[in-house]
Amino acid sequence: QINSGAVLALDPKKFNRLAHKYLKEGLVDIIASDCHNMDTRKPNLVEALQKAPKGFKNIELEV
Secondary structure (H helix, E strand, O other): OEEHHHHOOOOOHHHHHHHHHHHHOOOOOOEEOOOOEOOOEOOOHHHHHHHOOHHHHOOOOOO
16 A cells, blocks of 8 residues: 555655556555545545556546
């Protein structure tokens, strides 16, 4: 599992690099949200899926 913020570079750069590496290597089963509220920590799941490698996009989105 990785958080959407890591995929979108909302987290520190090293997490973004690792997230994309893990996605490309097929090591990620789910992109999750670290959402605590809709004001300061939005889920950004759709945006994260748009940035994910093509092979990862054939999944279900559960909200």
